[in-house]
Amino acid sequence: MKYSKKDRQKLLLETLEKNPFVTDENLAFTFHVSVQTIRLDRMELSIPELRERIKSVAAHNFGEEVKSLPIDEVIGEIIDIDLDKQAISILDITKEHVFARNGIARGHHLFAQANSLAVAVINDDLALTRKSTLTFVKPVKAGDRVVAKAIVINSDAKKNSTLIEVTSKVENETVFVGQFSMYRVTMS
């Protein structure tokens, strides 16, 4: 069953979209036409040859190295801090923080900002996250400026434990809420 030229070219595009690693010979076989026809089709649709297709796939992802979480102690920029009471940080979301596919910020960046703010607000030598509950209220997009505010809910000195709530907002709209139960110790 042969397709019309139009249909075949449409299918060709879809096929190569799904899997660019197919030779003309292979395509010719699957579409029951000659290799030359496939070549003509590629010309008309300006689809590059196999090697170029592969190269572009490779180059694309090779250049687009996803930024891992930075080394700084705090993710985001602290703009206000009142030790053991509250702190505020801002993080500008760029295209490096989002999924290429849908432009939505990856959860761990919001978590990282909130968590490191929770660590920073604690006035102790050692602060570790013990437990946390997170709610991603609303998707954050590239270009958004996320303002995170950490509030110390309570501090139980005996248990070496502190409860902190972090609320992150974009243009005054809550996008993320996290409760952090922190373990803390003063050394010396």
Place this chain on the structure above:
Amino acid sequence: MKYSKKDRQKLLLETLEKNPFVTDENLAFTFHVSVQTIRLDRMELSIPELRERIKSVAAHNFGEEVKSLPIDEVIGEIIDIDLDKQAISILDITKEHVFARNGIARGHHLFAQANSLAVAVINDDLALTRKSTLTFVKPVKAGDRVVAKAIVINSDAKKNSTLIEVTSKVENETVFVGQFSMYRVTMS
């Protein structure tokens, strides 16, 4: 200034590691040797030819199995995946992942590994974290190899919701547990 064979081969490896898109001719020129020498070097080091190198980079990134997320957007290395069922990734903790102060891995790296694994295991076009509860059971140190295993607990198609539990272990000892409630949509 010619290098010794040993030095040249070492540099060759590094060069191609950084940029696999280089022809033998090009390499011959930069190392001031003949093309044949480069080929011999590649044989000895069992480095595949340009096209195969490019193909493997492309194939790697075009990971046919992982749909939700391009493979290099995953924090850690996925070593096994059974879509909608379970997945395993490993992350080697280096000094860049830990607090300089105490050598303990910062929570967001463990979260990032677990969360991105939860996203990857979902066989859908869009997967976002809605809520999560985390427990940091035991501190992780530089040098530790964290093995995270994500298990899909249930999938409610009507609610577009999936519950995933991720358990991370170091040398078979649980260091982190996270429950992720994920929002998922199939596009088309």
Place this chain on the structure above:
DNA sequence: CTGATATTAGTACCAAGTGCTAAAATGGTG
């Protein structure tokens, strides 16, 4: 100096193409 190691040269061949010309098949319209 000699032998081993390293390097270069040259040939035939391959895959997956491009670019070009030309013939054959097919299809729609009067």
Place this chain on the structure above:
DNA sequence: CACCATTTTAGCACTTGGTACTAATATCAG
């Protein structure tokens, strides 16, 4: 049905970036 345009197929020379193999030189170490 015939005719002309579109579509498809065929064939050939040439290209890149190699492999596989053989053979000739360089280079160095003892």
